[in-house]
Amino acid sequence: MSASxxxxxxxxxxxxxxxxxxxxxxxxxxxxLYGLIGPNGAGKTTVIDLISGFQPVTSGTVEVNGTDATHxxxxxxxxxxxxxxxxxxxxxxxxxxxxxxLVGMHPRRRNDIIGQVLVLPxxxxxxxxxxxxxxxxxxxxxxxxxxxxxAGEMAYADQRRLEIAxxxxxxxGLLLLDEPxxxxxxxxxxxxxxxxxxxxxxxxxxxxxxxxxxxxMSTCTRVAVLDFGRKIADGPPDQVVRQPEVIEAYLGRxxxxxxxx
Amino acid sequence: MTPLIAPLAAGTxxxxxxxxxxxxVFNGSIYALxxxxxxxxFGVLDILNLAHSAVFxxxxxxxxxxxxxxxLPFWAALVLAIALCALAGxxxxxxxxxxxxxxxxxxxxxxITSIGLALVIVSIAENRFGGxxxxxxxxxxxxxxxxxxxxxxxxxxxxxxxxxxxxxxGLAFMIERTAPGxxxxxxxxxxxAAALMGIDxxxxxxxxxxxxxxxxxxxxILYGLAQSDVSPxxxxxxxxxxxxxxxxxxxxxxxxxxxxxGYLLGLVEVAVLVFVGSxxxxxxxxxxxxxxxxxxxxxxxxRRAGRTT
Amino acid sequence: MDFFIQLLTDPVGFYDAHQLLLAQVGxxxxxxxxxxxxxxxxxxxxxxxxxxxxxGYVSVLLGLNAxxxxxxxxxxxxxxxxxxxxxxxxxxxxxxGIFLAIATIGFGQVVVSAILNIPAxxxxxxxxxxxxxxxxxxxxxxxxxxxxxxxRVAGSRLGQAWAAIREDxxxxxxxxxxxxxxxxxxxxxxxxLAGYAGGLDAHLNFFISPSEYQFSRVVGVLVFAVTGGTxxxxxxxxGAVVLTSLPEVLRFARDYRDxxxxxxxxxxxxxxxxxxxxxxxxxxxxxRRLLARGRRAVPREAPA
Numbered sequence: 101m102s103a104s105x106x107x108x109x110x111x112x113x114x115x116x117x118x119x120x121x122x123x124x125x126x127x128x129x130x131x132x133l134y135g136l137i138g139p140n141g142a143g144k145t146t147v148i149d150l151i152s153g154f155q156p157v158t159s160g161t162v163e164v165n166g167t168d169a170t171h172x173x174x175x176x177x178x179x180x181x182x183x184x185x186x187x188x189x190x191x192x193x194x195x196x197x198x199x200x201x202l203v204g205m206h207p208r209r210r211n212d213i214i215g216q217v218l219v220l221p222x223x224x225x226x227x228x229x230x231x232x233x234x235x236x237x238x239x240x241x242x243x244x245x246x247x248x249x250x251a252g253e254m255a256y257a258d259q260r261r262l263e264i265a266x267x268x269x270x271x272x273g274l275l276l277l278d279e280p281x282x283x284x285x286x287x288x289x290x291x292x293x294x295x296x297x298x299x300x301x302x303x304x305x306x307x308x309x310x311x312x313x314x315x316x317m318s319t320c321t322r323v324a325v326l327d328f329g330r331k332i333a334d335g336p337p338d339q340v341v342r343q344p345e346v347i348e349a350y351l352g353r354x355x356x357x358x359x360x361x
Numbered sequence: 362m363t364p365l366i367a368p369l370a371a372g373t374x375x376x377x378x379x380x381x382x383x384x385x386v387f388n389g390s391i392y393a394l395x396x397x398x399x400x401x402x403f404g405v406l407d408i409l410n411l412a413h414s415a416v417f418x419x420x421x422x423x424x425x426x427x428x429x430x431x432x433l434p435f436w437a438a439l440v441l442a443i444a445l446c447a448l449a450g451x452x453x454x455x456x457x458x459x460x461x462x463x464x465x466x467x468x469x470x471x472x473i474t475s476i477g478l479a480l481v482i483v484s485i486a487e488n489r490f491g492g493x494x495x496x497x498x499x500x501x502x503x504x505x506x507x508x509x510x511x512x513x514x515x516x517x518x519x520x521x522x523x524x525x526x527x528x529x530x531g532l533a534f535m536i537e538r539t540a541p542g543x544x545x546x547x548x549x550x551x552x553x554a555a556a557l558m559g560i561d562x563x564x565x566x567x568x569x570x571x572x573x574x575x576x577x578x579x580x581x582i583l584y585g586l587a588q589s590d591v592s593p594x595x596x597x598x599x600x601x602x603x604x605x606x607x608x609x610x611x612x613x614x615x616x617x618x619x620x621x622x623g624y625l626l627g628l629v630e631v632a633v634l635v636f637v638g639s640x641x642x643x644x645x646x647x648x649x650x651x652x653x654x655x656x657x658x659x660x661x662x663x664r665r666a667g668r669t670t
Numbered sequence: 671m672d673f674f675i676q677l678l679t680d681p682v683g684f685y686d687a688h689q690l691l692l693a694q695v696g697x698x699x700x701x702x703x704x705x706x707x708x709x710x711x712x713x714x715x716x717x718x719x720x721x722x723x724x725x726g727y728v729s730v731l732l733g734l735n736a737x738x739x740x741x742x743x744x745x746x747x748x749x750x751x752x753x754x755x756x757x758x759x760x761x762x763x764x765x766x767g768i769f770l771a772i773a774t775i776g777f778g779q780v781v782v783s784a785i786l787n788i789p790a791x792x793x794x795x796x797x798x799x800x801x802x803x804x805x806x807x808x809x810x811x812x813x814x815x816x817x818x819x820x821x822r823v824a825g826s827r828l829g830q831a832w833a834a835i836r837e838d839x840x841x842x843x844x845x846x847x848x849x850x851x852x853x854x855x856x857x858x859x860x861x862x863l864a865g866y867a868g869g870l871d872a873h874l875n876f877f878i879s880p881s882e883y884q885f886s887r888v889v890g891v892l893v894f895a896v897t898g899g900t901x902x903x904x905x906x907x908x909g910a911v912v913l914t915s916l917p918e919v920l921r922f923a924r925d926y927r928d929x930x931x932x933x934x935x936x937x938x939x940x941x942x943x944x945x946x947x948x949x950x951x952x953x954x955x956x957x958r959r960l961l962a963r964g965r966r967a968v969p970r971e972a973p974a
Contacts, residue, residue: 178846192837203834207846209827216826217819409768474939480932644783650776655761
């Protein structure tokens with residue numbers, strides 16, 4: 101088995117009395133395209149927040165590349181290579197597409213304030229290198245023609261792509277995608293799916309949150325199913341769909357009994 | 362800076378303490394009355410209306426001008442000045458708030474336009490009224506002192522206390538029990554849902570500003586009476602910022618909170634005056650404001666925390 | 671009109687006649703830049719006048735009591751403002767939007783109260799500053815240096831982080847940006863610059879007193895910033911220059927100075943929210959983004 105990129109152990113998140121996430125274990129290995137599915141309100145986005153550090157765990161541990169990251173703030177996890185996108189797009193809207201991607205290079209850019217004030221030529225070279233890399237990233241998601249457009253003016257599906265390009269600028273070891281196809285039409289959704297599969301083939305480990313079973317079944321290498329904050333199934337997609345708990349969670353009890361008989 | 366509380370001769374006899382406690386209650390009434398209008402607008406609109414202190418000042422200045430230059434008797438001047446403040450509240454909404462609201466502009470822009478109109482109102486008062494402090498003519502306004510044992514209480518102060526309490530009860534009744542009050546609460550809760558329920562949101566907001574500004578104007582007149590100080594500057598800095606402290610400590614948007622915190626501030630100020638000294642008093646409100654934001658961002662009766670992550 | 675005619679035909683006479691005004695223009699521009707630093711990373715803080723008071727009093731007191739030469743006293747005054755800003759900023763910057771604004775207003779007033787209670791400051795009476803010198807050279811040299819530095823910072827790692835935080839603090843932290851730290855840096859740098867402007871301002875006048883550091887002063891600075899626009903360094907400078915000199919240019923308007931400022935402010939917000947110097951092809955920069963965030967600067971992610 102390849103190296104562990106992410107390991108969750110008994111991760112729990114309570115809001116008041118509500119158990120949004122309840123004792124979830126998850127093991128993501130390098131190269132996985134891990135699907136995280138479940139009905140609305142199952143706790144999928146909360147799991148993403150707990151992995152990326154946008155919410156603190158109530159209990160349990162989060163390990164990134166074998167290091168305990170449970171108490172790291174979000175920016176530290178991002179710098180360590182845990183990149184994410186958001187369920188509703190969160191771009192820097194007045195910045196251009198290229199500028200958005202450049203922000204993603206922040207952790208590996210050196211502190212250059214004195215050099216900038218003194219206009220050191222070395223910095224200009226570094227900036228050129230960053231710009232080239234930024235354009236390459238945009239090209240990778242198919243946005244090279246829109247590099248200089250303000251992000252807020254781009255088409256919605258393109259904004260989704262840009263968010264992925266910005267996350268890639270972190271050179272992530274793990275990319276968390278929270279419903280990347282939400283709000284796009286079927287054609288655009290299919291294109292996005294293609295992009296994700298391509299990135300995964302290139303060696304990028306990903307967790308993909310979706311509630312559309314079909315998309316997950318056809319793309320993911322492994323799938324975990326959440327229901328009411330608990331993990332009810334985990335394994336290869338074709339096995340997971342046959343489990344009665346999963347069918348029940350998705351289709352209701354009657355359907356589950358029907359399938360069983 | 363006009364001291365709201367004149368330090369009495371030193372000494373902490375029970376009579377002195379009681380007298381100071383009463384002063385605290387009377388000052389607290391004015392803080393409460395001022396802050397209620399402030400917090401009402403915040404509760405409904407999520408806007409910090411920084412022109413409220415200018416309307417407060419305008420109430421006192423207009424009432425005095427009506428008496429001195431137009432010869433109106435006190436009660437007529439009072440009613441007319443409050444009406445004009447209410448009108449100012451309506452105009453404030455039309456000029457500073459409504460266009461931004463319709464554009465979906467963020468709340469801080471409205472705070473800034475309210476600052477702009479406050480500058481205009483104060484500057485007009487400066488030019489028409491002059492920068493000097495004047496007072497209501499003693500022979501034409503209610504006055505006099507009552508004596509109980511060693512305590513002396515002015516009838517104006519008692520009047521202020523009674524008026525404040527009556528108004529607070531009336532306001533609470535209006536908000537809780539009447540149709541316009543229910544509409545105000547609905548808009549405060551969720552303007553979009555209120556609009557879907559057939560409530561004319563713009564009208565409710567205009568009503569809120571009219572109500573708030575009328576209360577603010579009345580507070581200004583009562584302040585002018587109690588402190589014998591009417592000038593274009595009475596709303597500035599001290600009153601405005603103390604009002605801010607009161608609504609923050611009370612919980613932004615909470616009317617009960619504003620009343621309780623108003624009286625609390627009045628009492629804490631006299632306590633500091635008595636036990637620490639008069640110089641320390643001016644900082645109390647702001648120290649309280651600062652600490653309460655850092656330690657208790659939702660305030661005493663707050664619905665929502667202002668703190669994030 | 672006389673104002674401009676004299677400026678063109680008789681610059682020396684103009685300088686003599688308007689030296690103090692020019693000095694005030696420069697100081698106000700520096701103060702507005704101090705607010706620009708925090709606005710530029712999405713923070714509406716109104717503590718500037720408090721830091722200005724610290725810078726002013728510390729530098730004057732050092733000069734009066736310890737005969738510290740002015741440039742050193744000025745540096746120590748701004749340093750003092752920056753040092754105070756650290757413990758203030760740590761708790762206060764956890765607030766957002768209007769609550770941050772209110773807390774920082776409170777801080778400004780606490781500083782004024784502190785001055786009123788510290789005997790060495792002359793309390794309410796104020797201090798006579800025998801070393802005052804209304805020379806405008808240090809002021810404008812500083813203004814140029816600060817404006818240049820801030821202009822260059824925009825392209826740096828720090829400036830990029832500030833811009834990202836201003837646009838969307840949540841997304842910024844997802845890109846590995848340490849949001850609390852960069853906010854604190856902005857707050858402290860803003861304080862240092864406000865303290866510096868306060869030191870220069872105090873040095874202009876033969877007399878300083880707590881009444882110069884009231885809330886209305888910081889409101890004035892906010893008016894300059896909003897009017898000029900905060901998407902570029904030029905905006906705040908233009909706002910301060912135009913609005914400080916307007917009452918001099920339009921003599922008849924001097925009595926209505928605040929009315930004009932107020933109306934300009936309302937008109938700008940209603941008709942040109944990005945300020946006079948819009949920047950970025952009218953897309954609206956710093957302040958507009960800040961405004962769009964309001965008090966929920968960091969919305970909670972709803973549990974799915």
